[in-house]
Amino acid sequence: MPDTELMFVSGKGGTGKSAVTAAFAIAAARQGRTVLAVDMGTSLGLGAHLRHADLPYAPTETRPGLWAMSMDRATALDEYIKLQLHLPLGAPTKQFAGALTVLADTAPGVREIISIGKPLYEVWKGVWDLVVVDGQSLGQFQSYLRAPATIAELVPTGNVRRQAERLASTLEDPAITTITLVTNPAELPVRETIETMEILRSEGLCPPPNVIMNRFLEPSGMSLVDVDRLPAGSAREAAQMQLAMEAGQERWATEIDAPVSLPYLRGVLTPGEVAVQLADALGGRP
């Protein structure tokens, strides 16, 4: 049985992390790997990019070799309780789970650990080649990573503590886990990505992250001199804008080490088309 690789994708809001997550999943499935893509949120996100608007909790095959699921905390909690108590999966735990859901909303770390526990449990099952997780925004992602440590501070013993320790050691293991931060060649995304990388490095809860530069505009081949030769009007305005963007992205792309760049896609594209085009651009990568 092959070892399962776990990949978390996160990034500042608006950088395209769900599209990149879907692209990684599609590219890996094209190479013949068995992939599970996990949506951790309730927004449009991953499902739309995989042309499967309402992803259910149970993994669903969206195209050959590519399965996808959407996190549902209540179901995950129910599953967790049954596993812990060695109950059959059909056993009723409704009243109990209802009360624990309130706890999960109250006690810090519990809801995060239930959420992050599910993809890690899928990794431990050993049936997937790759589990790729759309890990939401940078802030939310950090609270997932910190959940095991938070629990360890608050709970001295017991199942949750043991679970937290196992989660933490899987997350830390560079042989299993990779972290990918999606950024754009612009000031705020680059700055926030650098800040997050420093925090992640100093906390040491996961391997050092990789950066993907998404929405890298293909240079137009025009120069500032060319723009001055264009007559006033839309073509000149569009050329000015293009060159200003090229200059901006050059300035910010050099601030951060991003081995992989993905293109800025323009025009009327559905989320599904965006993911496929980005998967094409990823080509033979992971």
Add this chain to the structure above:
Amino acid sequence: MTETIIITGAGGVGKTTLAAAIGVAIAATGARTLVLTIDPAMRLADALGIEDLGDEPRPVAGVANLSAAMLDVSASWEAIIHRYAAPDVGDRLLVNPYFRAIADRFPAAQSYAAGERMAEFIETKLYDVIVVDTPPSGGGIDFFRAPARTGDLVSGKLLKWLTGSRLPGRGVIYQLAARPMLRLADSVLGGAMLSDVAAFLVDLRTMYDGLAARSRTIERYLRSAHIVIATTADPTPLHETHRFFRELGEFAITPDSIVFNRTLPSEWIDDADRPLRGIDDPDLRALAKGNLRTWASEARRQADAIDELSARYTIDVHTIRWRTPPPETLADLRSLIDASSLFGSLPGPTS
């Protein structure tokens, strides 16, 4: 009376810049204006050119009548505890690990603290207009949901379940271990976690009356505020915009306008199909034409999205032009708003 303008929307659409730009434009009318930002990334401080934006409002250099403040979640919660808890309970809560963890990490805690701070600034009567940039958690909807959720937390739903009684004192914690449900819970969760949570909730419960009344006040302010949803033509922000309408409706709140940020000139769409005259170099003509065509396809997507939203909701849709490079100076911020119909739709000072 203070007018409140709340800017909400998905991450990455330019909410913080928009809040700053609106603040700059309103202050120029002579209204005493405060911009309250929540995001910890100091973005507004960057946009407004001030280095150390803090919890207390500071005047913005170079703009008369404008002040800015940034939310400090921990400090706000400490102030809330001091206001609503008895001194001994307050001291215990402030060192309780659950309280610390909640104040630092619980997304609704950040949103509640933001609402509380907004209410405090309204009540100082020092400002004619307050512009609030909302926290990113839950796509911004948490800000509107937080008062009710915090009420649930404090009202002790969990506590009732844990103890089986309605209004327990601290003594009840020692009886917890006897409850069969709790023994089951301990086998799942382990240790004294639930007892610790219960002790925390017993203390928090004493603040209920004060916090519940306060939550209702904050909800009233939210209902009377002018709400602007910011979006771009990208699929995720558009999806979030529909969600806002649906979910705000649950709180009997109707947004006042939608702002489409970073729009391209719509005349590019037609001009892209016209011959490009006045340039002899055929290579340059092909490059410039190709470039215009590519951006026109982007402009087409934006125009479609704007039409669709306008048709679906009967509220004002305003646009703000895409600026390259992004706005950096106060003058840049001003020009964003000056060129848009948004400004005319905002409430002015009524004092």
